Amino acid sequence: MYFDVLVVGAGPAGLAFSAMASDMGLKVGLFDRQTKTALKSPKNDGRDIAVSEASRKILADLGAWQKIDKAEISPIRAAKVMDGDAPFALDFNPGSAGADKLGNIISNHLIRRALYAVTSKKENVTLFAGAEVKSLTRDANTATITLEDGKVYTSQLAIAADTRFSAIRRDAGIKADMHDFGQTMIVGRMHGTTPHNQIAYECFRYDGGLAVLPLNNDIASVVQTFSAEEAARFMSMNDEDYARATEPRLKGIMGKLCCVSERVAYPLVGVYAQSFYTQRLALIGDAAVGMHPVTAHGFNFGIQGVANLVGHLRRAHSRGLNFGNMDLGNVNALKAYNRDHRRHTWPLYQLTEKMMDLYTTDTIRARVLRKAALIAAQGALPVKDVLMAKLTGIPVRKVIASKLPALPRLP
Ligand SMILES: Cc1cc2nc3c(=O)[nH]c(=O)nc-3n(C[C@H](O)[C@H](O)[C@H](O)COP(=O)(O)OP(=O)(O)OC[C@H]3O[C@@H](n4cnc5c(N)ncnc54)[C@H](O)[C@@H]3O)c2cc1C
Numbered sequence: 001m002y003f004d005v006l007v008v009g010a011g012p013a014g015l016a017f018s019a020m021a022s023d024m025g026l027k028v029g030l031f032d033r034q035t036k037t038a039l040k041s042p043k044n045d046g047r048d049i050a051v052s053e054a055s056r057k058i059l060a061d062l063g064a065w066q067k068i069d070k071a072e073i074s075p076i077r078a079a080k081v082m083d084g085d086a087p088f089a090l091d092f093n094p095g096s097a098g099a100d101k102l103g104n105i106i107s108n109h110l111i112r113r114a115l116y117a118v119t120s121k122k123e124n125v126t127l128f129a130g131a132e133v134k135s136l137t138r139d140a141n142t143a144t145i146t147l148e149d150g151k152v153y154t155s156q157l158a159i160a161a162d163t164r165f166s167a168i169r170r171d172a173g174i175k176a177d178m179h180d181f182g183q184t185m186i187v188g189r190m191h192g193t194t195p196h197n198q199i200a201y202e203c204f205r206y207d208g209g210l211a212v213l214p215l216n217n218d219i220a221s222v223v224q225t226f227s228a229e230e231a232a233r234f235m236s237m238n239d240e241d242y243a244r245a246t247e248p249r250l251k252g253i254m255g256k257l258c259c260v261s262e263r264v265a266y267p268l269v270g271v272y273a274q275s276f277y278t279q280r281l282a283l284i285g286d287a288a289v290g291m292h293p294v295t296a297h298g299f300n301f302g303i304q305g306v307a308n309l310v311g312h313l314r315r316a317h318s319r320g321l322n323f324g325n326m327d328l329g330n331v332n333a334l335k336a337y338n339r340d341h342r343r344h345t346w347p348l349y350q351l352t353e354k355m356m357d358l359y360t361t362d363t364i365r366a367r368v369l370r371k372a373a374l375i376a377a378q379g380a381l382p383v384k385d386v387l388m389a390k391l392t393g394i395p396v397r398k399v400i401a402s403k404l405p406a407l408p409r410l411p
Contacts, residue, residue, distance in 0.1 A: 001029070001153055002027075002153075002154055002155070003027045003028060003029040003126070003153060003154075003155040004021075004026040004027045004028065004155055004156055004157070004328055005018075005021050005026055005027075005028050005029070005155050005156070005157050005158070005159060005328060006028075006029045006031070006143060006145050006153055006154075006155040006157075006158045006159070007021075007028060007029070007030045007031065007158075007159040007161060008031050008133045008136070008145070008158065008159065008160050008161060008162045008168050009031075009032060009160070009161035009162040009163065009285070009287070010030055010031070010032035010034070010039055010116070010119075010127065010129075010161075011032075011112065011161060011163070011285060011286075012108075012111055012112055012115055012285065012299055012302060012303065013161040013284045013285025013286070013287075013302040013303065013305075013306055014030060014032070014159070014161030014162075014284070014285065015030075015112070015115035015116060015118075015119045016058070016059075016062060016064075016115055016119075016302075016303055016306045016307075017159055017161065017284055017306045017309070017310065018030045018119050018122070018125045019062055019064075019115070019118050019119040019122055019125070020062070020306065020307070020310040021124075021310065021313070022119075022122035022123070022124035022125045023122075024310070024313070024314055024317060025124065026124060026317075026328070027124050027126075028122075028124055028125045028126070029126050029128065029145075029153050029155065030119070030125055030126070030127050030128065031128045031131045031133050031145065031147070032127075032128070032129055032131065033130065033131065033132045033133075034129060034130070035129055035130050036127070036129035036130070038129075039112075039116055039127075039129055040113070040116055040117075040120070041113060042108075042109040042112045042113055042116075043109060044107060044109045044261070044262075045108055045109055045264060046187040046188065046261070046262070046263065046264030046266075047107070047108035047109075047187060047264075047293075048105050048106070048107055048108070048187070048189075048213050048215065048221035049105065049106055049107070049108050049111060049296070049299045050076065050102075050103050050104075050105050050200070050213065050296035050300075051103055051104050051105070051106055051111075051299070051300065052103050052297075052300045052392075053099075053103060053392050054300070054304055055299065055300045055303045055304060056103075056104065058303050058304065058306075058307050059111070059114070059115075059303070062115070062118055063118050064111070064114040064115045064117070064118045065114070067113075067114040067117050067118065068106060068110055068111070068114050069110070071216065072106060072107065072110055073104050073105075073106055074104060074105040074106075074198065074213075074214060074215040074216045075100075075101040075103075075104055075105075075198055076101055076102040076103050076104065076105060076198060076199075076200045076213075076214060077094075077100070077101055077102070077197065077198040077199060077214075078091070078092060078093050078094065078095075078102065078198075078199045078200070079091075079092040079102055079199065079200040079201070079202065080092070080199060080200070080201050080202070081201075081202045081203075081204070082201065082202070082203045082204070083203075083204055094392050097392065099392040101198075101392075102200070102392060103296075103392070105213050105214070105215060105221070108299070111299070128147075131147050131148075131149075132147060132148035132149075133145055133146075133147060133148075133162070133167075133168070134146050134147060134148045135171060136158050136160075136168050136171060136172065136281070138158070138172070138278075138279050138280040138281060139279075139280075140279070141156075142154045142155065142156065142280070143155050143156065143157055143158035143280040143281060143329070145158065155328075156280065156327060156328040156329050157280055157281070157282065157328040157329045158280060158281045158282075159281075159282055159283075159284055160172075160281060160282070160283045160284070160287045161284050161285045161287055162287055163285075163286050163287065163290075164269065164271040164286040164287065164290025165271075166273075166283065166286075166287035168281070168283075168287070169273055169283055169287055172278050172281050173278070174273055174274060174275055174278055174283065175273075175274040176271050176272060176273045176274060177271070177272045177274065178269060178270070178271050179269065179270040179271075179353055180267075180268075180269050181268040181269065181270065181292060181356055182227065182228070182268075183208060183225050183226065183227060183228070183231075183267075183268045184225070184226055184227070184228050184231035184232075184265050184266065184267050184268065185223060185224070185225050185231075185265065185266045185267075185268055185293060186223070186224050186225075186226065186231055186234055186235060186263050186264070186265050187221060187222070187223050187263065187264050187266070188221070188222060188242075188259060188261050188262065188263035188264070189215065189219055189220070189221055189222070189259070189260045189261035190219065190220060190222045190243065190246070190254070190257045190258060190259055190260060191217075191218060191219050191257070191258045191260050192218055192219075192220065192253075192254025192255045192256065192257055192258075193254070193255035193256040194252065194253070194254050194255030195218050196212060196214045196218060196220055196253065196254055197214075198214045199214060200212060200213055200214055201250075201253055202294070203250075203251075204355075208224065208225035208226045208227070208230070209223075209224075209225040209294055209356075210222075210223065210224050210225070210249055210250070211223040211294070212250065212253060212254065218254075219260055220254060222246060222250070222257075223293070224246065224249065225268070225294075228267070231265055234263075235263060235265050239258075239259035242259060242263065243256075243257040243258055243259055244257075266293075268292055268293075269290065270290055270291060270292050270349070270352070270353055271286070271289070271290035272289055272290070272345075272346075272349055273287070273288050273289070275338060276288045276305075276334075276337060276338040276341055276342070277331075277334035277335065277337065277338050279329070279331075280329040282309060282334050282337060284302065284305055284306055284309060285302035285305070285306070286298060286302065288302075288305060288341065288345075289301050289302075289305070289341075289345045289349060291348075291349060291352060292352050292353070292356055294352060294355075294356060295348060295351075295352045297345075297348055297352075301341075301344070301345050301348075304344065305337070305341045305344070305345070308337055308340050308341055308344075309333075309334075309337040309341075312333040312334075312336045312337045312340075313328060313330075313333050315333065316328070316330040316332065316333035
């Protein structure tokens, strides 16, 4: 069976890419090892995703945003970043830049469900569920996928969207920088007796980070990072003990806590592929950039990278149509995606790694450095403005301009 593009992985990145490619008129084969039922109605995996304005627009253009129940979308009205027990906080107030929120929080499984609902309706997409991809081979003209059951499919281009531990990436010989943070993140929803007023809190502690992602009805996704040993201890607690052990760590931000969901643990590994393409293959989503969740950008980078890649393919495709040479493996399009997506992701990937290393080291030097970094971010440097612009979608020059004093009016 022949396709224009073969996509490995029907997570958010693979689903979004397939829908956009189908809209270009391409025939897409989409493969995932999960069953159709699991893809259609994914189970809650504990991840609550902070979706930036740019990503919201991409989801809305696809028609996926409209499929998410409004009651399940929680706005982030402001954010505070704190250094351990110190009173100093770095404030993010979108109101100062003319926006009413920093972004929205939505459960990962609802995003997946919405994207599946859109993509599975596309005429040009053939979904192969329960299909374990065993290998990908490529030559000058084709990309060929072989499944575990021996079936073979060919195309002009293959897309790897098969998680940060991408086997397709490894088989294609693309190296990746991997950073094992030596830590495990526990996520779970909790209700608090003190309203959080839709403010997100990020607290960096030397024994691990802690974040409160505000959901509707004074529930929050409480994210805690520990050493693997400590995480195992916290995971083994019953709900009551977990709530009591978490309250002092939150310093009363949410008052008395009560667990309202199961907890899920994620070992933390950051991954950055040394190239996002090679002959007849492009990497997207976590297979290209697997972020530490602390800066809430893995999904956002993934979906924005997909939009960028599709834009370059569309231009190459229409040029090809005009010249009678329709080659999706057009290396210039893949090169352009690689260049743009690296520019877009590399600074924050690096910053996140350095920041996490700084915040998991409890030397006096590290303490001084992190305080200095927070103060610099609050005042002198445009770091905060860049982050706020990324989240709200307001151009960074406008965010900076909004802080300048108004000029007196000329008579
Ligand atoms: C706790 C946590 C919180 C997070 N919070 C945020 C946040 O606030 N904001 C944000 O932007 N991001 C966040 N992220 C990151 C975000 O969840 C990921 O970046 C995103 O889900 C990755 O999507 P993906 O499509 O690349 O991969 P995945 O969702 O991992 O999907 C990959 C798919 O590939 C399939 N697959 C793999 N190998 C094969 C094979 N050989 N054959 C067939 N199928 C295969 C799998 O079954 C899977 O369905 C968070 C992550 C975690 C862990």
